[in-house]
Amino acid sequence: MQTExxxxxxxxxxxxYDSNGLSYLIDFVRDLGEVVxxxxxxxxxxxxxxxxxxxxIECSLVKEESHLHIYKCSGTPVDCIKMGLEVILxxxxxxxxxxxxxxxxxxxxxxxxxxxxxVLEACMKRLPAVGFSSCHYSTSxxxxxxxxxxxxxxxxxxxxxxxxxxxxxxxFPTNDPIKGVKWCRMGxxxxxxxxxxxxxxxxxxxxxxxxxxxxxxxxxxxxxxxxLSEGYVTIxxxxxxxxxxxxxxxxxxxxx
Amino acid sequence: MQTExxxxxxxxxxxxYDSNGLSYLIDFVRDLGEVVxxxxxxxxxxxxxxxxxxxxIECSLVKEESHLHIYKCSGTPVDCIKMGLEVILxxxxxxxxxxxxxxxxxxxxxxxxxxxxxVLEACMKRLPAVGFSSCHYSTSxxxxxxxxxxxxxxxxxxxxxxxxxxxxxxxFPTNDPIKGVKWCRMGxxxxxxxxxxxxxxxxxxxxxxxxxxxxxxxxxxxxxxxxLSEGYVTIxxxxxxxxxxxxxxxxxxxxx
Numbered sequence: 001m002q003t004e005x006x007x008x009x010x011x012x013x014x015x016x017y018d019s020n021g022l023s024y025l026i027d028f029v030r031d032l033g034e035v036v037x038x039x040x041x042x043x044x045x046x047x048x049x050x051x052x053x054x055x056x057i058e059c060s061l062v063k064e065e066s067h068l069h070i071y072k073c074s075g076t077p078v079d080c081i082k083m084g085l086e087v088i089l090x091x092x093x094x095x096x097x098x099x100x101x102x103x104x105x106x107x108x109x110x111x112x113x114x115x116x117x118x119v120l121e122a123c124m125k126r127l128p129a130v131g132f133s134s135c136h137y138s139t140s141x142x143x144x145x146x147x148x149x150x151x152x153x154x155x156x157x158x159x160x161x162x163x164x165x166x167x168x169x170x171x172f173p174t175n176d177p178i179k180g181v182k183w184c185r186m187g188x189x190x191x192x193x194x195x196x197x198x199x200x201x202x203x204x205x206x207x208x209x210x211x212x213x214x215x216x217x218x219x220x221x222x223x224x225x226x227x228l229s230e231g232y233v234t235i236x237x238x239x240x241x242x243x244x245x246x247x248x249x250x251x252x253x254x255x256x
Numbered sequence: 257m258q259t260e261x262x263x264x265x266x267x268x269x270x271x272x273y274d275s276n277g278l279s280y281l282i283d284f285v286r287d288l289g290e291v292v293x294x295x296x297x298x299x300x301x302x303x304x305x306x307x308x309x310x311x312x313i314e315c316s317l318v319k320e321e322s323h324l325h326i327y328k329c330s331g332t333p334v335d336c337i338k339m340g341l342e343v344i345l346x347x348x349x350x351x352x353x354x355x356x357x358x359x360x361x362x363x364x365x366x367x368x369x370x371x372x373x374x375v376l377e378a379c380m381k382r383l384p385a386v387g388f389s390s391c392h393y394s395t396s397x398x399x400x401x402x403x404x405x406x407x408x409x410x411x412x413x414x415x416x417x418x419x420x421x422x423x424x425x426x427x428f429p430t431n432d433p434i435k436g437v438k439w440c441r442m443g444x445x446x447x448x449x450x451x452x453x454x455x456x457x458x459x460x461x462x463x464x465x466x467x468x469x470x471x472x473x474x475x476x477x478x479x480x481x482x483x484l485s486e487g488y489v490t491i492x493x494x495x496x497x498x499x500x501x502x503x504x505x506x507x508x509x510x511x512x
Binding site (some may be wrong): 205207247251255 | 489
């Protein structure tokens, strides 16, 4: 299916195979390589790195053009990349991309994000991977102004690679024009006021998960949260190792 | 609902409110505090930090005893802790526990794990949190030999706390007797041979997600993978910050 002389780019997302942000990402990069898309059959926001263990998975080709194949998959975003890597592709991809997500995946949103779940899965498999997310939540927001940023970052990673176990989390601000690009650390924060209580017409009670993001270090220099609020594209280098080495060093001799 | 003089312990899990491992955990710690359990209504293995954004959530009290309340919740493991913290508890818990999971959550399994999703969510909200998992995959495996390890770790964290943004990932080996406890880093690895192709009686094709874990650094000293294989309880201090600081330092001046 793939030609050997162009870089092979696997694209996944969490908003679904027919999402607006995915169409933009395909359009931005399709002349840079052979593109294969494996995306969920519908929206899977907040899927994190969840995998499907108790339901079967189906996958089918929905579009085939020159240097572009698009598959849809019934599973989670991480199921999609696993399906792409093991079942669909006949060689190891040169790059894995995810997005462009409709919604901010900076700061702790990384943890809940299906977009970044895909990127972490690729990183675990020692493949260079980049996640792209826009802070516009509208699923129909235009993204033409992101084209050159996406292309520069993709070209850089195709040519220079990334360190093993490091991937990139790229977030785009809502302003246009964009002020530039900042390399950032992950800001600390949390979601608050997360539940809305409602009552069904027949009287039973239920909840919707909602809420607002609250920074735990508002205005702190160097975070992705601050960079985005100042109008910059933020690139957060993200490491596939959750170990707290300094605490480990302190505790190593504590016996239980 | 809670009495003020005992530590308040919130317990969640991903195997469901009626799971064997949860019953053991409650039994091991219930004399150490006021215990409130918020657990999924059924099994949610591999839920990672997924949250429910497009379905309503229901929650109900299923058991009420002296110093013990158990609620079941229709959502994901992370929905359960969010529901516990904001809707069910009337004060901030002194400790969040998760488990005891039926299955290994060491190494990169941390990322897919609902058990550790709960712990990371607590850590994000700056609460001390510990996840417990057993490498026995059987949902009926006896766990009495884990009692003293769980109690020592819980007592330690109740008395000493944990650094902000650090939580613990505790995994138990399958051997009995256990050799002791080791503080470890997260080993690197990945799942391979992940898809089993099958054909429905009516002819359509589908897949089950399965596979085997493969270490990327077999036998490496100091990893949780190695510690477990040698018969030790492993404690992996886990940090709520995915930033790759060394790469960030190198890239800070690269302009796009």
